[in-house]
Amino acid sequence: MGTLPHYLRIWIASARYSLVRATMFRGDLLVWSSVELLWISVNIVMVGVIYSHTSSVAGWSMYEMLVLVGTSMLVQRFLMGFFWSGIFEMGRNVRSGAFDFVLAQPGDPLFMASTRKLELDGLLNSVVAAALVAYSVRKLGLHPGLGDLSLYGCMLACGVVIHYSALVLAMSLSFWITSSQGVEGSYFTLMEFSRLPSKAFKGALSVLFVWVLPVVVVSNAPARTLLYGFQPSWAAGLCAATIAWFAFSVAVFRCGLRRYTSASS
Amino acid sequence: MTKYAHAFAVGIQSNLVYRWNFAVRSLFSLSHLVVVFILWGAVFASRASIGDFTFAQTLTYFIVIFFMGFFVGAFNEDYLISEDIRNGLINQFLLKPINYFAYRMSVFAAARVVSGAMGLGALLLALPFFHGYLALPHDYWRIALGIPALALTAVIQFSIAYCFGLLSFWFLEIQGFILLSMAVETVLGGQFFPLDLLPHGVFSVVRFLPFFYQSYFPAAILTGRQGLAFAEQGLVIQALWAVALVSLAEAIWRRGLRHHTAAGG
Numbered sequence: 001m002g003t004l005p006h007y008l009r010i011w012i013a014s015a016r017y018s019l020v021r022a023t024m025f026r027g028d029l030l031v032w033s034s035v036e037l038l039w040i041s042v043n044i045v046m047v048g049v050i051y052s053h054t055s056s057v058a059g060w061s062m063y064e065m066l067v068l069v070g071t072s073m074l075v076q077r078f079l080m081g082f083f084w085s086g087i088f089e090m091g092r093n094v095r096s097g098a099f100d101f102v103l104a105q106p107g108d109p110l111f112m113a114s115t116r117k118l119e120l121d122g123l124l125n126s127v128v129a130a131a132l133v134a135y136s137v138r139k140l141g142l143h144p145g146l147g148d149l150s151l152y153g154c155m156l157a158c159g160v161v162i163h164y165s166a167l168v169l170a171m172s173l174s175f176w177i178t179s180s181q182g183v184e185g186s187y188f189t190l191m192e193f194s195r196l197p198s199k200a201f202k203g204a205l206s207v208l209f210v211w212v213l214p215v216v217v218v219s220n221a222p223a224r225t226l227l228y229g230f231q232p233s234w235a236a237g238l239c240a241a242t243i244a245w246f247a248f249s250v251a252v253f254r255c256g257l258r259r260y261t262s263a264s265s
Numbered sequence: 266m267t268k269y270a271h272a273f274a275v276g277i278q279s280n281l282v283y284r285w286n287f288a289v290r291s292l293f294s295l296s297h298l299v300v301v302f303i304l305w306g307a308v309f310a311s312r313a314s315i316g317d318f319t320f321a322q323t324l325t326y327f328i329v330i331f332f333m334g335f336f337v338g339a340f341n342e343d344y345l346i347s348e349d350i351r352n353g354l355i356n357q358f359l360l361k362p363i364n365y366f367a368y369r370m371s372v373f374a375a376a377r378v379v380s381g382a383m384g385l386g387a388l389l390l391a392l393p394f395f396h397g398y399l400a401l402p403h404d405y406w407r408i409a410l411g412i413p414a415l416a417l418t419a420v421i422q423f424s425i426a427y428c429f430g431l432l433s434f435w436f437l438e439i440q441g442f443i444l445l446s447m448a449v450e451t452v453l454g455g456q457f458f459p460l461d462l463l464p465h466g467v468f469s470v471v472r473f474l475p476f477f478y479q480s481y482f483p484a485a486i487l488t489g490r491q492g493l494a495f496a497e498q499g500l501v502i503q504a505l506w507a508v509a510l511v512s513l514a515e516a517i518w519r520r521g522l523r524h525h526t527a528a529g530g
Contacts (some may be wrong), residue, residue, distance in 0.1 A: 031441035038448040046457045050308055053315045053462060058307040189293065192300040200307035205299070 010107055011115050018118035032121035036077070040128055043069050043195065058200040063136040064227055065197070070133035071226075072194040072219035075159040077129055079167070081122030082160070086114040087167045091174035100262050110168070110253055137226060144226055152226050155235070158242040159218035165242075165249035166190075166214075172249070175256030194219040214241040268363060269371040276375025287380055291335065291387040298391065301327045302398075316462045318490065321400035326459050326488045328395060330480050335377070335384025337419035337483075339426035342373050346430025347439050356527040366427065366514060373423050402489035410496045414483040417503045421478050424510035425450075431514070434521030455481030461490055475510060478503040 022029050047069060051062035060068065090113045093099040105112045137144065144152070167187065193215040201210050210216045221238040224231055280287070302324065309320035318326075346369060349355045358365045429446060432439045451457055453476035460471055460481045471477055482499050485491040491499070 028438065028441065031445070035441055035444045035448070038445055042448050042452050042457065045452055049458050049462050052464070054308055054312060056311060057304075058310070189296050189300075192297065193303075196300070196303055197307070200303050202306075205303060 007107060007111060010112070014115055015118050018120065022118075022120040029121055032119075033124050036080075036121055036125035037128060040073055040125060040132070043073070044132065058197040060197045060199075061140075063139045064223075066136040067133055067140075067226060068197060068219055068223040069195050070129050070136060071156070071159075071223040072191070073129035074126055074133065074156055075163060075194070075218055076191055077122045077126035078156070078160045079122075079163045081119050081126060083114045083164050083167070084122065085117040085119055087164070087171050089116075090114070091171045094174040094260060097262055099260060103260075103262075109257060110250065114164070114168070133226070140227070142227065148225065148229065151230060151235070152222050155222035155225055155238055158238050159222060161242050162214050162218050162245050165245035168249040169245075169252055172253045172256045175259045190215050214238075214245060217241055269367050272368050272371040273375045276372040277378060280376050280379035284379065284383070287383040288386065291380070291383040292390070294331075295387055295391055298328065298331055298395070301331075302395075316459070318459070319400065321398045322488065322490075323459065324395065324398045325400045326484055326490060328391075328399070329484045329488050330456055332384050332388050333415065333418075333480065333484060335387075336381040337377065337415055337422060339373065339422040340376070340380070342369065342376075342423060342426040343430040343439070343443050345369075345372075346427060347433040350431070350433040350521075350525070351437070353527065355525070359522070359527065366511075366518065369427060370423060373419075377419070401487070404489075406493055407486050407489070407496075410493075410500060411483055411487045414478075414486055414496075414500060414503060417500075417507045418478060418480070418483050420507045421475055421503070421510055424507070424514050425475070425479070427514045428510070428517055431517045431521050434517075434524050450476050450479055453477060454479040455484065459485070459490060461485070472499070473502065475506045478506055 044066070047062060047065050050057065051065070055061065057065060090099070090102075093102065093113075099113070102109055102113045102116075170187070190213070193209050193213075196216065198206075198210050198216050198220045201216065217234070217238055218241075221231075221234040224234055305320060305323055305327070309315065309323070313319065315323065349358075355365070358368065425446070429439060429443050432442055436442070453460075453471055453474055455477070460468060460477065463471060478499070482503060486496045486499075
């Protein structure tokens with residue numbers, strides 16, 4: 001049961017269902033895609049306004065900053081596209097007992113809970129975020145090779161895993177507390193930090209946001225790879241954070257699952 | 266008038282039930298100020314002033330915008346109105362001599378009293394950290410004009426939220442519209458950057474939009490970013506927008522009621 005092709009088939013079935021559902025509510029898809037697009041534009045406008053008054057922020061030029069902002073958005077859009085709805089519903093389902101439905105499915109509960117839905121609007125806007133990164137890289141006169149791009153892709157994937165782990169961790173609190181309200185707002189507040197260059201953080205803030213909470217490293221490590229090539233220290237830091245956060249979140253989820261008493265109790 | 270005073274009193278009580286929720290959110294939202302501090306600290310690192318304002322003046326602007334939101338911002342009023350319409354709770358107001366706008370405005374005022382108190386608590390906690398960066402002007406006219414500007418801001422914020430809430434007469438799901446408007450309001454309201462940093466031509470257009478008066482205008486008066494003549498002119502435009510938006514809300518309400526079907530016994 002626990003083989004990769006088995007999970008791949010389940011995921012494809014979920015993806016196909018999400019696709020059909022999205023095309024049934026085309027108006028909704030249009031509105032939500034516009035929402036995402038507008039928020040991307042808002043961030044670009046902010047960078048544009050700031051750089052109309054200065055040429056450098058923490059040593060980063062405007063297009064370097066746009067690579068960072070685009071990278072941060074790519075991570076966020078992939079997370080929202082692939083996992084957000086499933087994980088977000090998990091808290092509510094645990095409270096209502098509807099999580100029984102997930103437990104009755106033929107696969108690992110965490111996998112089944114977090115891959116139930118694809119959000120097409122998030123995935124569509126990841127193309128916009130990728131275009132922003134590509135445009136900025138071109139404006140900087142950089143020509144990253146296939147190796148650099150592959151490394152960038154891997155680091156993005158690590159970033160998505162870290163964000164996924166943080167969300168699972170937050171939502172797993174539903175096994176212990178009655179309400180995990182506000183998690184959404186807290187997540188977006190933390191995401192604001194990921195659009196800042198690591199050099200902007202000083203003293204205790206640097207320790208907290210660059211080293212303790214991996215909010216800065218998830219965007220800075222891939223962006224720096226694209227801008228300055230492979231940097232072993234950043235890559236190692238990102239890999240270590242990915243493994244640690246994923247392992248920790250899975251452990252907390254499993255611990256919480258043991259407390260789950262289902263709808264009938 | 267007594268019935269709205271009762272609605273206000275009940276609103277205070279029901280909001281106090283969630284006082285810890287408010288308090289935790291207020292504290293967590295302080296991290297937004299940390300993002301502002303890091304970003305603008307990095308922007309000002311290489312220059313003493315931007316747009317004729319120092320780092321302290323710019324940070325003061327963001328601190329005022331941030332805490333102003335607790336007192337005059339519309340947080341979830343659109344959602345509450347939408348829920349009333351979708352669940353049919355609105356029907357009870359149609360059968361009684363109650364003006365729904367005035368009722369909702371009373372509840373909004375009550376919520377802002379409670380969130381304002383929590384905001385004050387958060388401000389007192391944050392003050393030791395930001396005290397050295399506060400640069401408030403000492404002109405008394407700023408207080409005299411700032412207070413009516415804040416009151417009109419509350420009316421504008423509430424009216425816009427009210428109009429979006431009423432969209433539920435026509436649409437099942439309005440969350441997308443709300444987030445679309447929030448993105449526009451965030452930028453054109455001056456929450457991402459002080460609007461006076463925009464190019465002059467753009468600023469001249471933006472100052473005639475209602476969003477300008479949602480956050481930027483009162484904050485600009487109170488923090489010294491605009492002079493007396495601009496404040497006086499602005500107050501007139503703001504009052505006109507407040508009247509226009511209240512009228513629009515009334516028009517949408519009448520139109521929506523024609524579309525509304527009340528079912529049940």
